[in-house]
Amino acid sequence: MQSSQNMRKFYIIVVNVIIMAAILVFVVLYSRYENVGSYQRQIENFESTTVTMEHVTENYLEGEQRICDVWARYINSKDMPIEEAAAYIRSSHVLETASAHLISLDTLNGLSTRPKLGTTDDYVVSYQRLGLLDDVNWIDDLGKSINITRAFTNPMNGEQSLAFCNKVTLYDTESGKAKEAVLLRVIPISELEEKWFFLHTELMNAELSLIDSDGDYILKGYSFKNSDFFEFYKSYNPSDPESSRELFARITSTTGSLSMNNSHGEECILAYTPVSAASGWTLLGLVPSKDLRVRNSNWVLFGVVSVGLLILFVCDLFHMLYLNKRLQIAARKAESANKAKTDFLSTMSHDIRTPMNAIIGLTAIAEKNPGDEQSTKEILRKISLAGNHLLTLINDILDISKVESGKLSLSPLTFSIVETVENLVNISQPMIKEKNIEFSFHINQMEKEYLYTDQLRLNQIYINILSNAIKYTEPSGSVCVDLREEKSEKPGCVRLTYIVADTGIGMSPEYMENMYTPFSRQVDSRVNSIQGTGLGLAITKQMVELLGGTIDCQSEQGKGTTFTVVLDIPVADRQREEMRLEPIDVLIVDDDETLLQTASDTLASLGASVEQAGTGLEALGMIEHRHLSGRDYDVIIVDWKMPDMDGLETIRRIRSEIDANVPVLLISAYDWSEIEDEAREAGASGFVSKPLFRSTLYDKINDLMGKESGSIEPEDDYSDLKGLNILVAEDNDINWEIISAMLSMFGITTERAENGRICVDKMRTAEEGSYELIFMDVQMPEMNGLDATREIRKLDRPRAAAIPIVAMTADAFSENITECLNAGMNGHIAKPVDVKLVIKEIRRAKRGRGL
């Protein structure tokens, strides 16, 4: 497998390299093609420049020859003696460097217009030794052509020169006859060289030469070697005689260019063109080939493409390796996740089947023993427990599936944190009681009762952490909850810090690394015996993050765990009116110093005068002392569980030994329902659960003092519900039966609407005040609950717009709740229904109507 992957990788790299190589080859070939094209254009340009130079040369030669012609015509027309002719030309000189020689053909001696070097009056000049005028047939008749000599040494000054010539006739004073002579207009070659070069900067190394039909140089550039061009060509460009002859014929008769080597063996371009003004002459231009080649840009192109491709290749390579690595990691994760899910499904199968087995089994047992009331009650209790566990399990599964799909969203609403905590304590009590765990719940500075967030999620977070702490704490261990309100950095928010510390089994560092991963459960024999989905922490973490908070965990195996959740929660607009007790004296009795202090602070902030007692005996002393002094406490608050003398005993002794009438409140962090009767018998005036919220204390004390409290709800008195009529929209017969039976237990009558349409019709036709509220199922045939609610709200009847409509549905997600509220409903109860919640909603509706 590994070998196959390597081979595949190798092939990909090879293909990449081949593509790169192909691109580079293309670039090189294209560059060369472009170079060749550019080179050809440069050669053509050089040719045309040489032709231009030929025109320049021709103009120059013609100009100089014309001057010579003018002189010759004048001399010929006057029968001048040589001296007179020389004097005439001397007077016509314009150029400092030019001179003229008049040479008699019979002696090859004559006169110069300028004196011999180093003299001032020696004008005699001889051409006898130059071999230049031995044969003058090359000099055409006047005005016919350019007659120019080869380069020669001017016998008067030794300068290398050229001469434009004409035959002239002079008057011989000695013989009295005419004599033939040659007029030479002599120009120094240095003069010519200064003017005769290529102007183009790119041709700065180009040189010119002028040759005659034999190849002899008339003017010779530096790079042109040998005495004649043909000899030069043959010396450095070997070729057979026939080819050479053809080549030379071409050079001296046409315009063109060819490649040849110079004396350094360097490749050059020779451009040639005939000089039309002088028969047989050819102008040659020679330039090194490299000057006509432009390679730099191609090099840059090649370099850039090479480096670019290399970088691309390396980047791709590393990126590919990186992606492969990531894919491997992802594959491993997916594999691990799959395994976890498989394990989870296996666990779930087991976990779901266990309570289901209990429900089905117990139901079967109950059916067989219908007459045994005691047994049936016990079975039904167990079925209820199993059902609740199954419900938790299903909720967790649904939540984690939403977390995983990223669909978990918030549905914020105004809620009471006091109720939330009460609910939290209530839910925990059965487990605490069952496991006999020491439990304490401290609150601190809880001033804002109503907050605005997703209460459901907050509850889940708090319950999950607390239930975990209780679940993993062994009997006789302790769980301590601390909830405090602090100032938040976020405007309009309070910071709630929720700390749950237990003395449970703790967690291993290895497990802590993955404890927020879904489906993970610590491998521990003690843990395996505890029911759980392995989803709680994952859901909690996700929800804390969703609410913008943090979760932290400190744990040591065998010693316990502390979870800290910090959340910034917006404060709701609605708050309770200012709470202020009348000036009263309150004694609070508890062995928990923290509670004593926080409760004292809370009561003091409510305007009470507070005294504290750490034990029952101390309290008795203080009460007696007050009693004897005639200043009895207005209220005494006693904790239930205290060492030495518990709360019940303390109350009993207060009643029996000191004062039978003073109001005494019994406080407890535990479920006091079982001791209710005993406490009332002992003389307790009322009960209050820990933690002691400001509002709770305010309400309870006011209640004891005989004052009306806004939020006090009757707990076991359901007489207020009798006679209420409720419309229930429910398509399912069993559900209808359950809710109907449930409500009838409280003296509430119900009417059924089988679907949304019927419900709307009933509301349309019913008399005013027929229904206290409507419980509305959502998923129903014909018309669903949401549409029905919208229709009802649209009805042209006053009650239809105001009647409380509470959703009663199995759609339990927060967005379902939001959807219901948006449709015009007033509340939401998830199926399976909790009867307490149902009663709560009914009472709320009743209060809202002012009944």
Add this chain to the structure above:
Amino acid sequence: MMRKTICMFLTALMVLGSASCSSGKKKAKVEEGFQPALDTSVKCHIRIAGGYDNFEALETEIDRFNKYYPNVELVYTKVDDYNNMIGTVLNGNDAPDIYVNYSWMYGREQYKASIDHAENLADPALGLDLGCIRKNIILNTENGTLPMVPVFSNTYGMLVNKDLFEKEGLNIPTTYKELVEVCSAFRAKGYKNPMMGFVQKETTSIFSLVNYPYFCGSVANDAEAVKKLNSLDASAGEYMRPTLEKLVQFVNDDCVDLEACKAIENNYDAVILRFFEGDVPMMACSGDTVSGTKKRESRSEAFIAKPFAYAFAPIPVTDEGSYFLDMPNLQFSVNKDSANLAMANEFMRFLITTPELNEMAQNKGLMSPTKDLSFNNMYAEFGAVPESRILSPEVIGLTDDAVIQLRMAGYLVATGEMTIDEAIENYGSFTS
């Protein structure tokens, strides 16, 4: 492992790619030995003047010099009527930096400028390796200065067709007796002209080539005779007698067919092309003529059709052996008024070394002035001549006028226009 292989492959690819686009231009190999003394980036223009129409051997040296000084432009310029014009040229606007000079101009008023403009090349500060040149041809002025150094030397001798000698089983003669025998042997084998030479004029005629070395040998150690001969006094004519008698003997020994030799029109092209016909075992000529052989090989259809090996050897004029007449051919001077004197001297320092002088001589086809002649097969025979038989006319001190008397006398006697006695009597009266 695979990654390493890929890296190597990529590196190789990039290197190949780079190499494929390189110009392939290699840095010029710099000759070892010569060490530039000046800034090698300097730009200047050096003119070298001479009488040759073209001087390709010098241009080759210029190219070699340009490897050290790439920006120095050296140009050879031919000056018309060189000997007469060089003085004017040196005084004019086109004065060269280096120019060809001749030691025979020493002491002659009309060539004074050519000597006066010359820098003293014996100055040790210039660093010239004069020790590489044969002493015979380093010619100082009377006051001890050295205005010029030879870059080529000249001598008289004969071109020998080595293939013919080998074919006929004969050796190149080293004594006069052997010469006569070889000629006889060739003639016997059907060669009509065992030896030929130019005879139409006295200048470098075969007669001069034979009698001049002999004559130098006869007066080399006789200062009195040289003095008299230089005075052109008629009585000095007697010193020519042995030489003229030897010349008559040479003619009478049937070594050459004078009638056949008359067909050779000049002492340069015609001599060479006749030799390239391939049927002449020996062709008398000067070193100057030998320098033209290489170029003319391609111009001779006979030689192209049937090439052969040849060499230049001294003519054995005595039974004791040959004389090697060692003469400077071309000498270089540096214009002491040169605008680029330092670079002109640098070029001379580069040129006056055994390898460069030998290289230039070989390219020109002339005899090198260095002590080592073995490098060139053409002149190797002269390297075998014992030092005692190497003669330098300049050292002997014979003037040109005295030599002209001998040349004319010899020509007239050899051609039968004058007897030996008449020629001796007329010594001092001959004109060129």
